Amino acid sequence: MIRYLSKRMAALPLVLLCLTALIFSLVLFLSPYERLAVFIPNADVVGGNIPFDQLVHQYGLDQPFYVQYWSWLGGLLHGNLGWSPSAGMPVAEALAKYFPATLELMLVGALMVFPPGIWLGMHAATHHNRWSDQTARVGTILGVSLPEFIFGLVLMVLFYGWLGWLPPGRFSQWAEDAVYLSSFHRYTGMTTVDGLLNGRPDIAFDALRHLLLPALAYSIGLLSTVLRMTRSSLLETLNKEYVMTARAKGLMERVVIRKHALRNALLPVVTLGGTIVARMLGGAVIVETVFNYHGMGMFIVSAAQGLDFPAILGASLLIGVIIIVTNLVIDILYVVLDPTVELR
Amino acid sequence: MNPLQLSALMLALTAGLSPGFGQGAMKNPGTLIKATTNSVETLDPQFMLSSATMELSANVYNSLLAHPQGDMATLIPSLATTVPTLKNKLIRINPDNSTLITFPIRRNVAFHSGATLTPEDVVYTFKRGLLVGGQSSAFNMLSQNFLGEASFAELVKKEGYDAAFAKLDRMASVSGDSVVFRLPKPFVPFLGVMADGGQEAGIFCKTWCAAQGDWPGTKETGQKFMGRKMEEDPLMKKMNGTGPFKLTSADFAERVVLEANKGYWAGAPKLDRVIRRVVADNQTAILQLKAGDVDFISVDVDQLGQVKGVPGVKVMPNLPSTWLMKINFVMNISPNSGYIGDGRLGPNGVPGNFFSDINVRKAFEYSFDWNAFINEVFQGAALKPSGPVLIGFPTMNPKNPQYSLDLNKAKDYFKKAWGGQVWDKGFKMTAVYSSGSKHRQMALEILKTNIEGLNPKFKIELASLPWAGYVGAIKDKRLPLTLFGILPTVVDPYLPLFEHMHSAGGYAEWGGYVELAKKSFDPLVEIMATSYDPAKRLKASYQLQQLDYDNALSILHFQAVENVAMRDWVKGYVPGAFPSNLDYYAMSKH
Numbered sequence: 001m002i003r004y005l006s007k008r009m010a011a012l013p014l015v016l017l018c019l020t021a022l023i024f025s026l027v028l029f030l031s032p033y034e035r036l037a038v039f040i041p042n043a044d045v046v047g048g049n050i051p052f053d054q055l056v057h058q059y060g061l062d063q064p065f066y067v068q069y070w071s072w073l074g075g076l077l078h079g080n081l082g083w084s085p086s087a088g089m090p091v092a093e094a095l096a097k098y099f100p101a102t103l104e105l106m107l108v109g110a111l112m113v114f115p116p117g118i119w120l121g122m123h124a125a126t127h128h129n130r131w132s133d134q135t136a137r138v139g140t141i142l143g144v145s146l147p148e149f150i151f152g153l154v155l156m157v158l159f160y161g162w163l164g165w166l167p168p169g170r171f172s173q174w175a176e177d178a179v180y181l182s183s184f185h186r187y188t189g190m191t192t193v194d195g196l197l198n199g200r201p202d203i204a205f206d207a208l209r210h211l212l213l214p215a216l217a218y219s220i221g222l223l224s225t226v227l228r229m230t231r232s233s234l235l236e237t238l239n240k241e242y243v244m245t246a247r248a249k250g251l252m253e254r255v256v257i258r259k260h261a262l263r264n265a266l267l268p269v270v271t272l273g274g275t276i277v278a279r280m281l282g283g284a285v286i287v288e289t290v291f292n293y294h295g296m297g298m299f300i301v302s303a304a305q306g307l308d309f310p311a312i313l314g315a316s317l318l319i320g321v322i323i324i325v326t327n328l329v330i331d332i333l334y335v336v337l338d339p340t341v342e343l344r
Numbered sequence: 345m346n347p348l349q350l351s352a353l354m355l356a357l358t359a360g361l362s363p364g365f366g367q368g369a370m371k372n373p374g375t376l377i378k379a380t381t382n383s384v385e386t387l388d389p390q391f392m393l394s395s396a397t398m399e400l401s402a403n404v405y406n407s408l409l410a411h412p413q414g415d416m417a418t419l420i421p422s423l424a425t426t427v428p429t430l431k432n433k434l435i436r437i438n439p440d441n442s443t444l445i446t447f448p449i450r451r452n453v454a455f456h457s458g459a460t461l462t463p464e465d466v467v468y469t470f471k472r473g474l475l476v477g478g479q480s481s482a483f484n485m486l487s488q489n490f491l492g493e494a495s496f497a498e499l500v501k502k503e504g505y506d507a508a509f510a511k512l513d514r515m516a517s518v519s520g521d522s523v524v525f526r527l528p529k530p531f532v533p534f535l536g537v538m539a540d541g542g543q544e545a546g547i548f549c550k551t552w553c554a555a556q557g558d559w560p561g562t563k564e565t566g567q568k569f570m571g572r573k574m575e576e577d578p579l580m581k582k583m584n585g586t587g588p589f590k591l592t593s594a595d596f597a598e599r600v601v602l603e604a605n606k607g608y609w610a611g612a613p614k615l616d617r618v619i620r621r622v623v624a625d626n627q628t629a630i631l632q633l634k635a636g637d638v639d640f641i642s643v644d645v646d647q648l649g650q651v652k653g654v655p656g657v658k659v660m661p662n663l664p665s666t667w668l669m670k671i672n673f674v675m676n677i678s679p680n681s682g683y684i685g686d687g688r689l690g691p692n693g694v695p696g697n698f699f700s701d702i703n704v705r706k707a708f709e710y711s712f713d714w715n716a717f718i719n720e721v722f723q724g725a726a727l728k729p730s731g732p733v734l735i736g737f738p739t740m741n742p743k744n745p746q747y748s749l750d751l752n753k754a755k756d757y758f759k760k761a762w763g764g765q766v767w768d769k770g771f772k773m774t775a776v777y778s779s780g781s782k783h784r785q786m787a788l789e790i791l792k793t794n795i796e797g798l799n800p801k802f803k804i805e806l807a808s809l810p811w812a813g814y815v816g817a818i819k820d821k822r823l824p825l826t827l828f829g830i831l832p833t834v835v836d837p838y839l840p841l842f843e844h845m846h847s848a849g850g851y852a853e854w855g856g857y858v859e860l861a862k863k864s865f866d867p868l869v870e871i872m873a874t875s876y877d878p879a880k881r882l883k884a885s886y887q888l889q890q891l892d893y894d895n896a897l898s899i900l901h902f903q904a905v906e907n908v909a910m911r912d913w914v915k916g917y918v919p920g921a922f923p924s925n926l927d928y929y930a931m932s933k934h
Contacts, residue, residue, distance in 0.1 A: 031819075031820050032816075033816040033818075034813050034815070034816025034820075035816070036815070036816065052819050054479070054494060054495055085574075085575075086597075087596070088383070088384065088386070088580075088581075088596030088597060160631060160635065161634070164635065168628050168631070168632070173371075173375075173637070180593050180595075289625055290628070292623045292628045294597060301624070305810065305811065306811070307810075
């Protein structure tokens with residue numbers, strides 16, 4: 001397995017290089033002035049008197065494609081991903097700042113997706129065609145078909161507008177002020193964790209309050225997917241001969257399901273895990289915008305809208321690494337769950 | 345309806361039913377929280393490009409002069425103790441036409457860093473802005489007038505560093521407690537630039553700037569600092585002015601926090617703190633305003649219904665703004681454009697010089713329905729410009745001839761255009777707006793409907809481009825019509841006339857009328873720049889407004905209004921040239 005992992009890790013730089021070359025080549029389709037637009041703020045708050053030519057020259061946007069790409073690669077080797085005008089900071093700094101926020105959202109989302117999704121899927125499968133199974137089936141159809149942004153807006157109006165419980169953003173005003181103080185150390189960039197590490201459980205709780213709605217908004221569809229996959233996979237497994245043998249041996253039904261059926265039934269759910277990570281990253285774009293949650297999603301939206309190429313490239317690199325690492329973890333989980341699988 | 349529009353509609357419907365909104369006691373007393381969708385590009389006023397960002401510099405920095413609140417036509421002293429005039433001899437024009445303008449500098453004014461303001465700081469500020477290549481419109485203007493070039497770097501290329509620096513050095517000097525600026529020729533809007541309230545011409549502290557790693561002010565070090573990029577600027581994330589508020593923290597994409605400068609030379613502000621918060625979606629800001637978590641927001645006209653009548657929320661709609669929008673005709677469209685069909689006059693395209701025939705331009709002018717546009721987009725509140733000089737600006741001629749919807753005249757001009765070929769052969773082009781810009785889209789839809797109704801052979805297709813692509817396409821001259829405006833930061837008719845009509849103003853190049861501008865407009869625009877004689881300026885301005893009408897350079901389709909909403913505990917708000925830009929000093933919460 002170590003050989004397999006080494007091979008996969010060795011291929012990583014090549015994959016990322018191809019990815020950046022592909023994205024960078026898109027530059028060829030845009031004129032220097034189009035790429036310059038990111039330096040010109042909002043459409044309706046600037047006048048016509050903009051020093052276009054001066055800016056194009058300053059940023060080297062009139063240089064040939066290969067010069068710009070080579071210069072970017074040179075910076076990358078020195079840990080410099082370039083400057084992001086849309087974030088107003090170096091790309092590496094922006095990623096280090098915004099990715100933990102999104103990761104925190106994804107982790108809370110994962111807690112809302114996997115444990116309840118697997119448990120409900122098991123329950124539906126073991127109560128096949130009974131009312132709880134029928135309810136789960138209808139519920140999952142609703143969950144999958146409900147767009148995240150609509151669900152998110154309804155949640156916000158209900159829990160912020162009506163009840164005033166769960167506000168948008170990342171913090172309440174008082175917590176934000178505390179987090180911006182130099183005495184508050186941002187160890188991980190994840191506020192719930194940093195709140196606890198700084199001995200401020202009130203800040204951690206406030207951050208959690210702000211995480212619940214966005215996490216719920218993009219979890220509901222994913223939870224439905226996990227539930228459906230667990231249910232159908234477990235139903236299939238429960239009809240396998242080895243499960244019948246276990247039952248024939250007189251084992252308790254709980255032991256048959258947990259020890260014999262579930263382990264195999266979870267293999268497709270693990271495969272689904274990779275897709276869910278990708279969907280969570282994609283979902284963050286919409287959910288973060290709706291909830292004004294400053295994370296990678298909002299960063300990517302503003303970078304894409306402004307054709308902020310250094311930011312787009314940096315974010316693509318990071319997402320590429322995340323997807324590759326996730327797939328590696330899934331491969332390893334396969335081996336753990338199914339000893340017959342061998343990685344070469 | 346795209347997903348975001350749908351979401352806005354849903355939110356509006358649901359939020360309207362929410363009983364919890366608008367109730368409760370004042371939150372965050374002493375702290376004014378403004379939510380905006382505009383992020384900040386830099387904190388260095390000399391590099392600021394957006395008026396939205398200049399709100400910060402205007403509250404942190406002071407310029408030499410200012411305007412009384414709500415009166416943009418009057419100049420009053422600020423860091424200078426007297427407004428220079430010809431009468432008080434602080435403006436002197438020499439026989440060689442060079443002009444000396446003297447500003448006596450106020451004493452005992454402290455920067456936020458604690459240092460005391462000196463005339464040397466004032467001289468440093470302007471030399472620094474020109475040397476490092478400040479990109480704000482004020483420094484563009486100053487560069488042209490002091491150095492005769494678009495930038496100091498350009499001057500160095502032409503004349504060498506020594507000669508260029510000597511020119512820079514001569515522009516301003518200290519004379520006792522005063523600063524004397526030396527302009528090669530009179531530049532009347534100079535005082536307006538100096539009266540921008542700190543927006544772009546705010547005064548820096550020389551020693552503090554040098555301590556931050558900025559140019560120390562010496563000739564020997566100048567080459568290292570000239571022509572800097574915005575992100576190389578040591579002042580990008582720092583501020584140190586003499587204004588009523590000082591910078592506490594800045595996170596450009598999230599929030600900027602200012603706190604009161606209790607030792608402000610004109611008296612301490614009433615607010616303790618101001619937070620300018622960036623939101624991704626204005627719908628979130630509206631919800632936060634209703635809940636009292638935010639005190640002040642701007643609202644689009646179609647969002648007014650969501651805030652009007654909400655208890656505890658005060659709405660001020662239709663506030664005039666110094667923003668004039670135009671539909672500009674491009675007279676030399678690039679042959680590479682994908683928006684002119686086959687590039688030949690006929691049912692499948694238009695030639696690149698389609699708009700060079702004035703009859704085509706006039707036909708388009710008479711095809712635009714101002715009333716329908718202003719009613720549809722601004723619920724009747726926006727203003728119809730009478731010419732390129734904005735309403736409310738000096739020398740605006742209210743009697744200047746104007747185009748209005750007249751489809752018979754439009755038909756007549758189309759019949760004359762291109763020797764009758766336009767009417768006989770027809771034409772086809774694509775008009776482009778920037779995605780999400782309702783006013784651009786609606787203006788083009790009106791034009792399309794009216795023109796296509798004149799002759800079945802006329803076809804105008806509509807398309808949208810993302811903002812970045814739109815700006816690029818304008819500059820690449822790929823669009824037959826461009827919808828871009830004028831947003832002068834100084835209330836002087838020279839600025840809109842220069843931008844719109846002068847050969848070096850930008851629009852002449854984009855629109856392909858540089859030669860016409862050189863011949864017919866530039867001499868008059870020069871009078872606007874150089875004459876202190878109000879009668880001469882008035883005459884030149886009126887002539888330019890008439891020439892704009894005669895040449896039908898653009899459809900001047902509206903002067904904008906803005907809508908703002910605030911909690912009723914916010915006091916002291918007076919709309920300025922940009923109503924959504926706040927003067928925090930005048931405001932309080934109680």
